[in-house]
Amino acid sequence: MTTESATQQWVKSSHSNNGGSCVEWAPATASTTGTVPVRDSKNPDGPVLTLPAPAFSAFITGITSGEL
Template sequence: MTTDSSSLFWVKSSYSSNGGSCVEWAPAYASAYGVVPVRDSKDPEGPALALSVPAFAGLVRFAKSQG
């Protein structure tokens, strides 16, 4: 991503389990730019992925299929 991901408003995915895989995304950025930032909530200073909307939708479909 070209923006500083620490300045984004991050929301934890409702599909994240309490003790396991925790994924956060930045919905306001996604709405404004059509790119969905995704990061590991356990490493907020770490890298963020910039997914296309179709790729993010695929990630959500995959998460739903696993639970």
């Protein structure tokens, strides 16, 4: 986990709603490093969770399929 996120281009999840459940990720970083940075958009200066791209992909697949 890291707090260095100033240079990354963050994208809010399309599944985030106006109720405060907002997750952002940095796709450009993911494509160049093979890891996916994820953070809480309500706390942009807070910690960043960095996941291996295959693990993040499996997580997203599980969420969208209703498996998780």
